[in-house]
Amino acid sequence: xxxxxxxxxxxxxxxxxxxxxxxxxxxxxxxxxxxLWKIEKPxxxxxFAKLELDKAGSEVYFDMWVKYVVQKCDKLHVSKxxxxxxxxxxxxxxxxxxxxxxxxxxxxxNIQGKLTSALITSWKNQEKSTRDVYELLELNVKSxxxxxxxxxxFSMWVQYAxxxxxxxxxxxxxxxxxxxxxxxxxxxxxxKGMNGVVQLLQNSLLGHFLNFEGSYQDQVxxxxxxxxxxxxxxxxxxxxxxxxFTEKLDRGKTKEExxxxxxxxxxxxxxxxxxxxxxKKNDQTAKLLRRELDKQKILQNDNAFNAYLEGQLQLIQE
Numbered sequence: 001x002x003x004x005x006x007x008x009x010x011x012x013x014x015x016x017x018x019x020x021x022x023x024x025x026x027x028x029x030x031x032x033x034x035x036l037w038k039i040e041k042p043x044x045x046x047x048f049a050k051l052e053l054d055k056a057g058s059e060v061y062f063d064m065w066v067k068y069v070v071q072k073c074d075k076l077h078v079s080k081x082x083x084x085x086x087x088x089x090x091x092x093x094x095x096x097x098x099x100x101x102x103x104x105x106x107x108x109x110n111i112q113g114k115l116t117s118a119l120i121t122s123w124k125n126q127e128k129s130t131r132d133v134y135e136l137l138e139l140n141v142k143s144x145x146x147x148x149x150x151x152x153x154f155s156m157w158v159q160y161a162x163x164x165x166x167x168x169x170x171x172x173x174x175x176x177x178x179x180x181x182x183x184x185x186x187x188x189x190x191x192k193g194m195n196g197v198v199q200l201l202q203n204s205l206l207g208h209f210l211n212f213e214g215s216y217q218d219q220v221x222x223x224x225x226x227x228x229x230x231x232x233x234x235x236x237x238x239x240x241x242x243x244x245f246t247e248k249l250d251r252g253k254t255k256e257e258x259x260x261x262x263x264x265x266x267x268x269x270x271x272x273x274x275x276x277x278x279x280k281k282n283d284q285t286a287k288l289l290r291r292e293l294d295k296q297k298i299l300q301n302d303n304a305f306n307a308y309l310e311g312q313l314q315l316i317q318e
Contacts, residue, residue, distance in 0.1 A: 017060040034067045044069055044076045054085035062090060070101050073108035083118050095119050103152040120160050130167040133160050151183045158188060158197055170200045181205060182227055186237040202241055209245050216249055217261060224262035233275050234285055260292045
């Protein structure tokens with residue numbers, strides 16, 4: 001195939017894709033072409049036109065274009081006009097296939113947003129109910145909700161449900177497990193127009209956390225873990241919910257004190273040090289937390305030294 005030009009290779013690929021039992025060969029040829037495009041770096045819209053995806057381009061071409069966009073989306077611009085052409089030629093199924101590929105790879109947030117807007121507009125024009133969309137996204141059959149792709153699909157459904165105003169979104173979300181509710185909260189916080197749902201979900205989670213039992217330290221550590229704050233601590237979208245929880249405790253400690261206490265217990269000092277050291281020099285949150293960590297370490301060392309002295313005095317007295 002190396003001796004053929006792109007046009008010939010594409011024709012061969014299309015022909016092979018129509019022959020039963022050639023799936024493995026087709027996949028290999030697709031991967032080879034995508035690898036070549038990664039080197040040549042064509043614009044997404046130019047490749048879209050070359051593959052005639054706005055006319056009668058085959059599914060095998062469309063799949064390759066999606067793979068290329070997924071692998072190069074950090075350096076690609078996919079315009080609204082391309083997405084509109086994609087919608088007209090490949091319908092909601094094509095838009096959703098592309099969205100799923102990007103969401104699965106956890107890349108292309110900007111493109112995901114454009115695809116979501118196009119899908120929501122299409123569903124509104126078709127007057128689909130929120131239940132129809134819920135089933136279309138297969139959210140009724142998902143067994144592993146915590147996968148990144150399912151969080152994104154659920155967020156898409158929430159955005160549509162907000163537009164339709166015919167569903168108790170809070171009730172649907174609250175039927176999900178805790179890990180998923182935390183993940184969906186973090187995702188919705190990054191989407192415009194979701195303030196009402198975010199506040200509803202945040203209040204529900206805060207109420208859940210306030211019912212925890214045990215010492216205050218045990219509680220903050222549990223909330224820290226449940227919010228998955230060890231993942232990208234300083235930029236975690238749910239950090240504010242942790243702070244809201246500590247304010248409810250009202251035990252004379254600052255939110256930074258509680259956060260460092262919880263982080264040390266959940267992550268350990270070594271990991272926490274790496275997180276804070278990796279922060280930007282002008283990150284004020286990191287500076288406050290570094291100061292608090294140093295203070296707690298000094299206090300811990302002082303307490304350990306005092307305990308040692310007391311032990312020695314007891315030995316002398318005996």
